[in-house]
Amino acid sequence: MGTAADDYLNQPLVLPPRQPIRIAVYSRLASGIRSGILPPGTLLPRESDLAGMLDVSRTPVREALILLEEDGLVTTKRGVGRFVADSLPNTGLESLRPFEQILADGGIVDIRPFRFSADPATEFVSDHLGIDVGATVWFRESVITLDATPAAIAQEHLTAGYDPRTGLNLDRTLNDAADRAQTLLAALMEDPSLSFDSSECHIVPSTAGQSRASLLDVDADDPVLVLTQTVTHGGTPIYLGKYIVAKAVPSLTIIQSTK
Template sequence: MTTTDATRYLEQPLLTSPGQPLRVAVYERISQGIRSGLLVSGALLPRETELGLALGVSRTVVREALMLLEEDGLIVTKRGVGRFVADSIPHEGPDEFQPLEQLLAEPGTLIDVRVIEFSLQKVTDFVVEHLHLDAGAEFWFRECVVSRDGQPVALVQEYLPDNARLATFNSAVAAQLQDAAADPATILQALTDRVGPVFSAGACRIAATIAGPTRASLLGIKAPDPLLVLTQTAELDGAPAYVAKYALPPAFGHLAVPQWKRA
């Protein structure tokens, strides 16, 4: 598309639904332009004042819409230069349940996984709640650090039922689990590589917290630094069979998770 096409698109009358804030209407106009290809990846966006004139709204409204677009990974700001359409646009709509490595990957980046622990343990209240295991049962625990281009971007703790229970859901998963645990990948990625995308997404809980000494040392950050912690469950044949806790420092950037359901 040409610059003229993009300008004409932005200058079309801005239509709003009853009760819809103007900032949301501006967000949708620019977002649709990006996803349709009218506003191409890497393109410099017009200045706030120019966008306001084109769309017939105030500069304040434009600024709020641009903040939302940047939070959602659709645009990036280069200080002293301007705002650009992001090179990699988050996917929209339903998607397959994907391992964390695929969600963190960007063109030209290198994802590395360092395994810290893999062991069979007695159930805890956390595991009973999420995997519906009985008291006295055992579960597999796996902890690893995921890095992108050498920088730690996630501490991952994964929990699965023991092999006997897993086999009642999916015998291939149970048979491959211990070999998969030796791979330099999350358990979910390693099992997906070996037996295919057999897990389906369950609920995802998101919480903001601080790192604390142990997680900070593994992620190369300070103990008081903020963390985003995602607790993701998944199912095999409709039964809870996987739960993971992802501790993500600010360095992880944007994470597209359309396939993760709300808790």
């Protein structure tokens, strides 16, 4: 590897609260691959060498490399080692992108907001954003269509007013974006003054339920995927998105990086 790649891999890992080490290792390597710092065909260091460079144990390195191979970013040549894939798959949820951009890979996307309000934080929101229960948060709910068919429900939460943890006040950005045909995350990512250092997405299977079914135009017992996403700024979670995804949506990757 070249000096730039060595310098990149020797930088200390950023470990946001509750993020597994293997995800941080995955993110570092995936970011290097996607950005070209680790070009196609590059022979990666051995597991033990990577562990030393990143100052972690071999186990999370091995787990991250397995994930990278499953996602098509790395290939293994028996008896030689692991290489960056010669051609990379399309970016899914392994790179931080607004949800509508991910769906756009499969068709024409439209977002229809139908609720925007300032609400007290529930225990669910409090746990994910690290704020007190009852603190005021912005909440917006939208239906996302794919080729004119309801594909997902987006429920987005952000802290309201001045946040002393980050020094941010997102109210103006959110008010300006309230009626736009885009997610609030997309609006935040367009703000040049904001940067994001990590994202985490959990996916669980569920059923639509009566209220969701009516919005998605499916039966109440139809299967859905529930994606819960948090995004951090300076190590502090500032965005919580919950996406209820209908079965019409293509399969999605779950590991994320911001680079």
